[in-house]
Amino acid sequence: MKYIYLLCLTGMMCYACTGQQKEQENQEFSVSGDTIVVSSESPIAKKLKISEVQKELHETTFTVSGIVKAIPNHYAEIASPFAGRVTRSFIRLGQKVDKGSPLFEISSPDFFETGKVYYQAKQEMELASKNLRREQDLYAHKVSAQKEVEEAEVNYELKKKDYENALAALKVFQIEPDQLVLGQPMIVRSPISGEIVKNNIVIGQFMKDDADPVAVVADLNEVWVAANVKEKDMSLLSSLKKVEISLVSQSNQTFSGTIYHINEMLDEDTRSVEVLVACDNKERLMKPAMYATVKLTDEPAESILIPTSAILQEEEQAYVLVSSGNNKFLKRKVETSATDGDKSVITSGLQSGEKYVSDGAFYLLNAN
Numbered sequence: 001m002k003y004i005y006l007l008c009l010t011g012m013m014c015y016a017c018t019g020q021q022k023e024q025e026n027q028e029f030s031v032s033g034d035t036i037v038v039s040s041e042s043p044i045a046k047k048l049k050i051s052e053v054q055k056e057l058h059e060t061t062f063t064v065s066g067i068v069k070a071i072p073n074h075y076a077e078i079a080s081p082f083a084g085r086v087t088r089s090f091i092r093l094g095q096k097v098d099k100g101s102p103l104f105e106i107s108s109p110d111f112f113e114t115g116k117v118y119y120q121a122k123q124e125m126e127l128a129s130k131n132l133r134r135e136q137d138l139y140a141h142k143v144s145a146q147k148e149v150e151e152a153e154v155n156y157e158l159k160k161k162d163y164e165n166a167l168a169a170l171k172v173f174q175i176e177p178d179q180l181v182l183g184q185p186m187i188v189r190s191p192i193s194g195e196i197v198k199n200n201i202v203i204g205q206f207m208k209d210d211a212d213p214v215a216v217v218a219d220l221n222e223v224w225v226a227a228n229v230k231e232k233d234m235s236l237l238s239s240l241k242k243v244e245i246s247l248v249s250q251s252n253q254t255f256s257g258t259i260y261h262i263n264e265m266l267d268e269d270t271r272s273v274e275v276l277v278a279c280d281n282k283e284r285l286m287k288p289a290m291y292a293t294v295k296l297t298d299e300p301a302e303s304i305l306i307p308t309s310a311i312l313q314e315e316e317q318a319y320v321l322v323s324s325g326n327n328k329f330l331k332r333k334v335e336t337s338a339t340d341g342d343k344s345v346i347t348s349g350l351q352s353g354e355k356y357v358s359d360g361a362f363y364l365l366n367a368n
Contacts, residue, residue: 029364034331036321036364049359050323053350058303060236060338066227066245066292070218076192077213081173084108087185089201091215097190103215104188104201110209111186118166119182128159194219223281225257227294228272236298237262243277244295247286255279255286304350305343310358311336312365321364323355
């Protein structure tokens, strides 16, 4: 009987303590839906700091990875247009060359045949031209018939077309007809000005007409940095103010660049778009295939920034406690876009001039 009495007494004491705790919480604040009312006598009220929402100039900055690339039309891979044997080289690695500078010389039966076809077509066209003028003169003196003049005109047009095709074949391989000497080796020339960055030419080697390039000429005074910008950040690309690039090999130095092109196609696997940034590289510190870190900054714009600590998280939703006076607060959903130090940029949910809990909001985190 005594044991039952003690058990009942213990239960009554626990119930009394629980009731006191709930009563104490109710005295500190009350909750009705999304509205929280804090008692003026509660210690929590003194720990809440109320601030006014204000706009300030903000530059959104985000960082992406990139890779240095040579500009395609500043880069040329040199291969032999004809099968043949290399008889001479005019270059060395690192040498500066101009457009049209000789690179190497090759003795090629195919080149000899192309030159032969050109000279033959040229002679036949000149002969057809003379024959046409003669027939026209005879017709003018009523010695020849109209039919013979027309046949001469058709023959001339055919020979002229053969000559133009043979000339085009030389032009494709950067061969100037005036410099062509039948029987001499072919000189392969540089299509661009730049520097010899690769030289695999070996005197005496035989090249096939489909062989890999044996030399590379590149103008690296300007390069591209290909950066991959995520889909969520694409809207910022139109207002970018500056681009800064840093390299692993030059950790203490940054390079400036300008956006040259934004790809129209989105990579479905990475959900990103390629952005080409043009960079001055006269000091040659940026090498193709180097990894880079690209920092993009947009134009300053007026934005609402509040302390990140003022933003409460409930499951996947962020919210802020907006003050309506008399220790009354409303849980307001907000959306953020970026952070700036210890502040977050608010894109929706708050208006300039509103009051909110800027410090101490976590005391009401579990209010429900």
